[in-house]
Amino acid sequence: MSDSDDDMPLARTNGHLSASSNSKIRGKAMNNSATKPKPAPVSIRNGPVNGDASPQANGKRKSRASTNNVNYKDASESEDGRLVKRQRKVIPDDSDDEVLSKRKTKLPPAADETAMIEDSDDDQPLTAKLASKRKAIEKNAEKEAKAINASEAKSKKSTPKKAVKDESDDDVPLAGAKGKKRPSNGINGKAKTNGVKKEESDSDAPIRKKAKTAPSKANVKTEKATPAKKAPAKKAKKEVSEEPAEGEDEEEEYRWWDAPKKEDDSIKWTTLEHNGVLFPPPYEPLPKDVKLIYDGTPVNLHVEAEEVAGFFGSMLNSTHNVENPTFQKNFFADFKEVLDRTGGATDRKGNKVDIKEFSKLDFKPIFEYYHAKNEAKKARPAAEKKAEKAEKDKIEAPYMYCKWDGRKEKVGNFRVEPPGLFRGRGEHPKTGKVKKRVMPEQITINIGKEAKVPTPPEGHKWKAVQHDNKATWLAMWQENINGSYKYVMLGATSAVKGQSDFKKFEKARELKKHIARIRKDYTKDLKAEAMADRQRATAVYLIDKFALRAGNEKDTENEAETVGCCSLKYEHVTLREPNTVIFDFLGKDSIRFYDEVTVDRQVFKNLRVFKKPPKKEGDDIFDRLTTTQLNKHLSSYMPGLTAKVFRTYNASYTMANLLKNLKVEDNTMAEKIKLYNDCNREVAILCNHKRTVGASHEAQMEKLGDRIKGLKYQKWRNKMMLLDVDSKQKKKKGAEYFELDADLDEAWIQEHQNFLVEEQRTKIQKKFEKDNQKRQEEGEKPLPDKELKERLRAADELAKKFKKENKTKKVEAEGKAPTVEKIENNILKIEERIRTLELQAADRDGNKEVALGTSKINYIDPRLTVVFAKKFDVPIEKFFSKTLREKFNWAIKSVEDDDNWEF
Structure with a gap:
């Protein structure tokens, strides 16, 4: 079957559709009779885009009701059957050409200068290479889901599938299918925006504005500890502001992951004491001569x-x-x-x-x-800085800790934000606006009924004091820029935050049981007769395969117009035959999301239908779907399942499979770390955690390169020392062994020698100043200047030594009683350091466009990292900083004795 004769060829730039084409373009004909295997999803992220790329200002999202009378009727029918709307209008599947709009792209500039991550061997993008791995991982997930369900079927009376059927109370018939039912997703009702944002936020913030939403927002538990755990807490009763001693900290650790689980965790605390918030210092006026x-x-x-x-x-x-x-x-x-x-x-x-x-x-x-x-x-002198820090710590001490059910818990952000200029992220429309000073009269305090209410600053009073034990925040206020609420929460290392993280990852683990059925259902519904069902299936496909966020509707015109999957508009999606989809929109934090992906052919067809005239720029792609409806449908498979769980599941499950298939044998520590980071990088690419190459990256790489060259020079000097100790080594090892490395030349060596001399000079001066400072603190006289001159002679001697070496081309052996064995051992150590730095350089260069931290902290189950570290004897410090080790203490402790733990 061929398309009409007036079809125009696709406009292309650099191999893909131009983002700024000024003429209307139509897609090529689809050959419905051709049967091609379904390709694995392939993503080409942050690809090249030319043309106008200034910030976009989209209008407010249109009401769903406005699209009820849109006619999707096409000129011809497809063999896939017809889409049926709720009003029973005939909607063909995919037979005519969809007219793409003129691209009036006003998004942030495309990262043309940002190269795609490529393998060193060829020019194939890494994302394309990941496609086959993803396909294998998905097959593995299907097998695992079947195995889990089969195992559970033996021990339970009913299967998960039966439970799903019984859950749906308001089933409606599926159009065109006798006797079939499907859960209603509320498409005939009005799309509500209230509460959607919180529900779909990627952060698991335990915040609630209404009491009825608390259980789903807090994601925390306040299980009762055993008597043995409670006893020390009573003994060590101190002021809230005091920090526990190191011994007490370990002794009184609240192992909530081992505590009995409460059936109802809507009550977050029984008693709560804290000292409120710390206000920024008042403004100090400028001197009179500064205007x-x-x-x-x-x-x-x-x-x-x-x-x-x-x-x-x-x-x-x-x-x-x-x-x-x-x-x-x-x-x-x-x-x-x-x-x-x-x-x-x-x-x-x-x-x-x-x-x-x-x-x-x-x-x-x-x-x-x-x-x-x-x-x-x-x-300023170090002593003055130290005194200032001590004074600052003293002021902050009362606010750093609270008493939560008698336990001492660290408070996170107890400081009230100082006034300043709002910067925002990405291309935020309100960047530059003045953030006003927050006054006590704007702040609401949440505290236990029996606790002493913190005293507000003199002459002021709190806006309100409440005793809501279903909320996990200690204080809150409304900021003036976006009208959003700011909350003082417990710190990342607290039991409440840890329980929230634990629940998030456990929910992702539970999805393993259902993922095969979900994928099977949405694959089937890609050809569903009802438009709403087909849109929902397409959205779930995109969320699952390409880690798109669900997206929420905006409440105000002044809010940054960011979108996700459900809120994609006509201009955000460009189609290119036979099955390439180009996404281009402002994502979370107003950061541009550009992604060129290869999709299932049926998904491509569906998107063509969703863009049919009379659709135009500004219209929703998924006009029969909201985030609320999507999440309601997903929860029919598994309680609490929402679109955001797919990101956590896919990231963690992919990481688990990649780590499981690693071949780690006699690798060095640096090689093991790089193997882990390579797996993390693949997950970050899956989640589209991209970043622009920092301005300092090139300088950092150059500095790292100089360190490597410096070690190579050091290795060459040691080889020359070998000849000084035993001249026969040249004949034994061959002349090539003693040749200067190709990376080094005379000019660089001279520069490096000067650097080494100055470096030694600086170290000596700093050591001298530190010694004098210590003497001053101890009441002793400072060292005389002649002492410094005497010490600096070592740097002068080093300079003379280098000068002599350059002239004679010989290096005298250093150290006490140098021998061939000692020098050869030194050479081996230097070579190991060179290999380590070269691995670090390759790792850092590979990560220049990928943000590994986001996936590692928020989406990859930390227990996977802990298990990898244990299995291959890598210190956990190599993967988690001190802050992260405190945050993920539950993960480190909960699997320390479980060698068989799996995601």
Whole structure:
């Protein structure tokens, strides 16, 4: 079957559809009779995009009701049957060409300069190489799900499948299928936005605004500890502000993962004591000689306006922000409002100065003042810095800990955010707006009924005090930029946060039992007769295969217009025959999501249908689906299952399979770490955790390269020492062994020698200063300057030594009683260090475009990392920093005695 004669060829740029094409383009004909094997999903992330790429400002999302009368009727029918809407209108599957809109792309610039991650052997993108692995992992998941369900069937009366059928109370008939039922997803009702954001947030924030939503938001447990655990807590009753001693910390550790599980965890705490929040220091006015300049005239400002001017002036070195037109526009609008409210600006004589244009403002005197102040702060003696830190710690101590059911728990963000300029992430429309100072009158305190309420600052009072034991926050307030609520929560190392993480990963593990059936069902529903069912199946496919976030509807026009799968609009999806889909939209945190993927042929057909006229720019792709409906459908498979669980499951399950298949034998420590990071990288690519190459990356790589070259030079010097000890070694090992490495030349050696001399000189000076500081603290006289001169002679001697070596081309053996054996051992050690650094360099260069931390911290079950570290004798410190070890203490301790733990 062929398409109409007036079909135009696809416009392409660099091998894919141009993002800025100004003419209407139509897709090529689809050959419905051709049968091709379904390809594994392949993603080409952050691929090249040319053309206009300025920030996009989409309108508010349209109501679902507005699309009820859209006619999707096509000119011809497909052999796949017809899509049936709720009104029984005939909607063909995929037979005519969909008209793609003119691309009015106004998104952040494409990362053209960011190369795709490639294997060193060829030019095939790594994402393409992962496709076959993904396919094998999915097959493995299907087998595992069947095995789990078969095992459970023996010990349970009913299978999970029966339970699902019994769960649905409001089943409606599936169009065109006799006797078949499917759970209603509420498509005839109005799409509600209330609560959707919280439900779909990728962070498991235990926050609730309404009491009825608390159980699903908190994801925490307050199980009762055994009497043995409680006893020490009573003995060690201290002030909330005191930090426990190291011995007590270990003795009183609350092993909640071993404690009995409560059936109802809606009550988060029984008793709660804390000391409230710590406010930022008040504003210190500028010296009288430091002024904002307008059109060449220094101006006097009210202290409130001066503070706002200081926000901008102090960050002139952050050109990314201060040179951003949106940042400038928003700042100037808010600055003008403060000026008008506080009486405006005056010159030295008191005459009014009308500030009208941002371009005439000169913040340099303010910047220079703050810059000089910061430099002076850095240059202070170590003793002064130490004293200041001690004073700061003393002030913060009362707020750092709270008593939660009698246990001492660390508080996370107890500091109230200071005023300043909002920066946002990505291309946020409100960047540059003034974040106002938060006052006690805006803050609500949540605390136990019997506890003492924290005292607000003198002359102020709290907005409210409540005793909500179904909430896990200690204090909250509403910020002025987006109107969102800020919460003071327990720290990442607390039992509450740990339980939240544990539940998240356990829910992902539970999905293993159901994933095969879910995939089977949505694959079948890709050809469903009902439009809503087909849209839902397509959305679940995209979420499962390409880790798209579900997406939420926006409540305000001023909010950053970010989207996810369910909220994709017409212009965000471009189709290219035969089965390539290009996503291009603002994702989470206003960061551009660009992804070119190869999809199942039926998914491609469905997306063509979802883009049929009269659809146009601004219209929803999934106009029969909301996030709420999608999650309601998913929960019919498994209680609590939502779209975001797929990211955690796919990341953790993929990591588990990759680690399981690793061949680790006699690898060095550095090689084992790199193998782990390679697996982590594949997961990060799966989750699309991309990052732009940092400005410092090239400098870091150059520095690492210099370290490697320095070691090679050191190795060569040791080889030359070998000849100094035993000249016969040249004949024994051959002349090539003693040749200078190809990476090193005379100019570089001379430069490196100078660097080594200066480095030694600097170390000596620092050691001298440290010794004097210690003597001063102990009340002793400082060392005389001649002592420093004496010490610096070592650097001068090193310089002379290098000069002699360059002239004679010989190196005298160093150390006490040097022997051939000792020097050869030194050479082996240096070679090992070179190999380690080369692995680090390859690892760092491979990670320049991939954010490994996000997947490792949020999506990969930490127990997988712990098990890998145990199995291959790698210290857990190599993967988790001290902060992460505290955060994932539950994971480290819960599997320390379980050698057979599997995700």
